[in-house]
Amino acid sequence: MAPRALALIAGGVLAALTLGPIAAVLIRAGGLATLGPGDWQALRFTLWQAFLSALFSTVLAIPVARALARRRFRGRGLLVALMGAPFILPVIVAAMGLIAVFGQNGLVNLGLAALGLPRIDIYGLHGVVLAHVFFNLPLAVRMLLQGWLAIPAERFRLAASLGLGPRATWHVLEAPLIRRIAPGAFAVIFVICLTSFAVALTLGGGPRATTVELAIYQAMRFDFDLGRAAALALLQLALALVAGIVALRLSRTAGFGAGRDRVVPRWDGQGALARAGDALALLAAALFLLVPLASVVLRGLPGLAELGPQTWHAAGHSVSVALGSTALCLAWALPLANRRGELLSLAAIAISPLVLGTGYYLILRPLVNPFDLALVVTAMVNALMALPFALRILRPEAETVEAEYGRLRATLRLTPLAWLRVVWVPRLRRPIGFAAGLSAALAMGDLGVIALFADPDRATLPLQVYRLMGAYRMEAASGAALLLLALSLGLFWLFDRGGRVRADT
Numbered sequence: 246m247a248p249r250a251l252a253l254i255a256g257g258v259l260a261a262l263t264l265g266p267i268a269a270v271l272i273r274a275g276g277l278a279t280l281g282p283g284d285w286q287a288l289r290f291t292l293w294q295a296f297l298s299a300l301f302s303t304v305l306a307i308p309v310a311r312a313l314a315r316r317r318f319r320g321r322g323l324l325v326a327l328m329g330a331p332f333i334l335p336v337i338v339a340a341m342g343l344i345a346v347f348g349q350n351g352l353v354n355l356g357l358a359a360l361g362l363p364r365i366d367i368y369g370l371h372g373v374v375l376a377h378v379f380f381n382l383p384l385a386v387r388m389l390l391q392g393w394l395a396i397p398a399e400r401f402r403l404a405a406s407l408g409l410g411p412r413a414t415w416h417v418l419e420a421p422l423i424r425r426i427a428p429g430a431f432a433v434i435f436v437i438c439l440t441s442f443a444v445a446l447t448l449g450g451g452p453r454a455t456t457v458e459l460a461i462y463q464a465m466r467f468d469f470d471l472g473r474a475a476a477l478a479l480l481q482l483a484l485a486l487v488a489g490i491v492a493l494r495l496s497r498t499a500g501f502g503a504g505r506d507r508v509v510p511r512w513d514g515q516g517a518l519a520r521a522g523d524a525l526a527l528l529a530a531a532l533f534l535l536v537p538l539a540s541v542v543l544r545g546l547p548g549l550a551e552l553g554p555q556t557w558h559a560a561g562h563s564v565s566v567a568l569g570s571t572a573l574c575l576a577w578a579l580p581l582a583n584r585r586g587e588l589l590s591l592a593a594i595a596i597s598p599l600v601l602g603t604g605y606y607l608i609l610r611p612l613v614n615p616f617d618l619a620l621v622v623t624a625m626v627n628a629l630m631a632l633p634f635a636l637r638i639l640r641p642e643a644e645t646v647e648a649e650y651g652r653l654r655a656t657l658r659l660t661p662l663a664w665l666r667v668v669w670v671p672r673l674r675r676p677i678g679f680a681a682g683l684s685a686a687l688a689m690g691d692l693g694v695i696a697l698f699a700d701p702d703r704a705t706l707p708l709q710v711y712r713l714m715g716a717y718r719m720e721a722a723s724g725a726a727l728l729l730l731a732l733s734l735g736l737f738w739l740f741d742r743g744g745r746v747r748a749d750t
Contacts, residue, residue: 266604278472342537548724682740
């Protein structure tokens with residue numbers, strides 16, 4: 246089958262799976278409802294916090310990604326893997342870690358009190374932005390790092406032979422890279438923050454810090470106003486599509502071409518000031534991201550002995566869902582790795598998972614028992630949620646491969662299967678591994694549709710954590726959270742490492 250036909254089929258299925266549930270909710274509600282003043286206040290807060298979160302995440306990621314791209318040191322691979330952990334943490338677990346560090350009795354406030362300085366309050370706008378930067382800074386770093394590693398080593402060799410200094414190398418090679426990658430990273434993080442629910446619920450601090458996603462939850466959970474929930478979901482979708490269009494128009498800078506995949510040492514940034522700046526950027530990012538993570542680990546170790554058979558069965562369900570979700574996500578992402586596909590995929594994370602889950606429930610209820618398909622539906626929704634991240638990772642490299650080798654494919658008359666086997670997959674091995682690892686980890690930690698569909702025999706590990714917390718078995722919940730973290734990191738590492746075999750990253 247031709248690549249264009251595969252792309253059309255994948256795009257049609259994606260549109261049906263994202264817009265179909267909204268249509269089902271609208272039909273059940275009898276139409277859209279009018280939005281009230283509280284909804285418009287939630288919209289203003291959502292836009293402001295999403296803009297600040299995406300801006301800080303992207304800007305702060307630039308020096309960290311640059312330092313990782315041009316420094317080689319012992320433990321670098323482990324640091325890269327650990328720095329990605331916050332993004333794949335379940336939100337409530339990560340929020341517990343942030344509160345342990347930045348809360349009223351956290352490490353930061355204890356240090357400020359010891360110095361006689363006023364305490365900081367983690368709740369409100371600044372708390373929401375802090376949590377979003379904690380989650381999304383690693384994603385921005387990895388997106389930018391993939392772009393840096395895609396610059397052929399011959400370009401740096403040429404820059405060194407021409408005697409270009411650090412400033413000239415920045416303007417010629419690195420600034421164009423940032424203009425190409427950063428707008429897309431900003432757009433994806435902006436859309437993620439548009440749909441913020443658990444962060445706002447945990448750290449919002451009151452009605453003035455309500456997001457659109459939280460307003461949707463309130464409309465469905467307390468008022469069962471499906472018309473208002475659908476109206477808010479469509480408004481959220483429109484905002485995400487606008488952000489995606491703007492980002493795609495800003496990121497049309499050409500790449501750096503193909504190289505010969507040789508590893509050449511970097512000659513730029515070898516001065517003492519540059520080394521100190523890179524070390525400071527890496528140290529600050531590591532402390533910000535890893536200290537809350539360490540608090541989760543320390544609290545979870547005693548609880549591992551409290552895990553029962555139900556928790557281990559839930560872990561098995563989560564691994565199955567994660568593997569199925571990853572396979573489905575890649576099956577969508579590879580044929581859709583272009584600008585139109587990336588824009589279309591933004592709808593997947595722009596639509597509220599609560600609305601998606603309710604829509605699928607309404608569609609399936611006349612046909613089968615929705616609870617029998619809980620794990621299947623969960624895997625499908627998780628694949629949809631991970632698709633924009635996979636496409637943001639794959640698209641820049643896919644477009645470069647197409648531009649550099651498309652004419653050669655036509656000259657040699659390669660079949661689609663030969664093109665995939667000989668050129669496409671080998672050239673995209675590293676971003677495919679990263680995208681697969683990210684998809685698997687996100688699916689492991691998701692608590693969305695499964696909360697609507699699951700019964701006690703089909704619980705996933707995140708749902709089991711929440712059930713243990715609801716039963717006030719906090720030690721067992723901490724142990725299950727640590728198990729969830731270990732499995733998520735393990736899957737991420739296996740896929741990401743598989744994509745980097747014999748590749749220097």
